[in-house]
Amino acid sequence: MNSSWHENFPSSRKKAIDELLIRGQESAAQLKLVINKSVGFDESMFVEDLVKKVMNSFNSSLYILNGGEFDEVASQIPRVGSPCWDDRKTSKDSGESTGKSAAALKVKDRRGCYKRRKSVHSRTYDSSTLTDDGHGWRKYGQKVILNAKYPRNYFRCTHKYDQQCQATKQVQKIQEEPQLFRTTYYGHHTCKNLLKASQFVSDPSDHDSSILISFNDSTGEHQVSKKPDNSLLATYQTVKQECCNREDDMSMPSYDPATYYNNQGSSSDYLLSPADHDYMSRFDSGDVISGVNSSCTTSSHSLDMDGIMIESGDFDDGVFGFEL
DNA sequence: ACTATTTGACCTAA
DNA sequence: TTAGGTCAAATAGT
Numbered sequence: 001m002n003s004s005w006h007e008n009f010p011s012s013r014k015k016a017i018d019e020l021l022i023r024g025q026e027s028a029a030q031l032k033l034v035i036n037k038s039v040g041f042d043e044s045m046f047v048e049d050l051v052k053k054v055m056n057s058f059n060s061s062l063y064i065l066n067g068g069e070f071d072e073v074a075s076q077i078p079r080v081g082s083p084c085w086d087d088r089k090t091s092k093d094s095g096e097s098t099g100k101s102a103a104a105l106k107v108k109d110r111r112g113c114y115k116r117r118k119s120v121h122s123r124t125y126d127s128s129t130l131t132d133d134g135h136g137w138r139k140y141g142q143k144v145i146l147n148a149k150y151p152r153n154y155f156r157c158t159h160k161y162d163q164q165c166q167a168t169k170q171v172q173k174i175q176e177e178p179q180l181f182r183t184t185y186y187g188h189h190t191c192k193n194l195l196k197a198s199q200f201v202s203d204p205s206d207h208d209s210s211i212l213i214s215f216n217d218s219t220g221e222h223q224v225s226k227k228p229d230n231s232l233l234a235t236y237q238t239v240k241q242e243c244c245n246r247e248d249d250m251s252m253p254s255y256d257p258a259t260y261y262n263n264q265g266s267s268s269d270y271l272l273s274p275a276d277h278d279y280m281s282r283f284d285s286g287d288v289i290s291g292v293n294s295s296c297t298t299s300s301h302s303l304d305m306d307g308i309m310i311e312s313g314d315f316d317d318g319v320f321g322f323e324l
Numbered sequence: 325a326c327t328a329t330t331t332g333a334c335c336t337a338a
Numbered sequence: 339t340t341a342g343g344t345c346a347a348a349t350a351g352t
Contacts, residue, residue, distance in 0.1 A: 140329090141343070142330075143341085146340090154343070170343090
């Protein structure tokens with residue numbers, strides 16, 4: 001991996017980035033929420049446009065401060081249009097419409113579809129609770145891992161086919177600390193499956209809400225602190241709290257650690273209904289805080305903090321860090 | 325009937 | 339050759 005983008009920054013430069021990254025973007029996001037709550041639809045669209053401009057300014061500034069340098073990691077995730085992609089949803093139909101045996105077709109269709117992801121950029125965080133990340137996930141596999149006590153569970157975005165969203169994640173109970181779950185995210189959501197920001201702000205007047213991020217000069221490590229009463233995070237973490245009472249059941253190797261809250265998340269009468277929400281303004285594991293430049297593919301810098309992961313610059317083309 | 329999960333098979337990178 | 343990521347038929351749930 002190339003050198004970290006922040007490693008050799010002067011402290012003043014880092015402070016500027018922190019200011020833009022945390023206070024600037026978060027404040028803009030919260031401002032939008034507050035205004036949106038008190039204006040009509042037309043005004044709301046206007047506010048939306050304005051905030052996007054503000055966010056773009058932040059992103060541009062960050063890009064300039066970063067010197068425009070980013071790591072690039074070639075993605076090995078199958079892309080839309082790849083040989084295996086087009087047939088995924090209609091494989092049944094195509095199989096029935098031909099004279100070939102189902103087994104032969106199955107082998108043919110699946111060839112070239114499997115990619116190891118060792119070098120693919122990923123974000124990992126550990127959590128004692130199965131907090132929902134705001135996206136709809138669908139389990140597609142479970143594997144017993146060599147020398148691991150607990151199985152690994154594989155999830156893809158619910159909108160893999162209808163919106164070509166390539167985000168996936170793996171959830172596995174940590175052997176050394178069975179009370180913790182390790183979730184590894186691959187790719188970023190390109191689907192419009194985000195939660196309404198208003199649902200995550202319990203009290204817009206809470207001006208103390210903040211997340212502090214600092215970069216350690218000597219080690220290059222990130223340090224993050226969050227206030228436990230942070231409105232955004234607190235809401236985020238309590239949203240799914242009621243569905244995390246089955247963690248003890250995870251002692252069973254076959255237990256699916258994310259099925260339960262996934263079901264809750266896709267329920268139409270539950271707070272989290274990912275299918276029809278367009279916006280968010282919270283930090284979301286797997287999502288990005290520091291928007292720098294939409295042309296950036298990725299710069300692998302992430303950190304874990306008690307279940308919340310903050311990442312500095314990890315972009316799919318055309319995706320900004322903050323979605324508003 | 326429709327959607328989600330389970331699980332053995334398939335496939336590929338290492 | 340094998341570990342592990344993914345597929346898809348079977349099954350379960352609503």
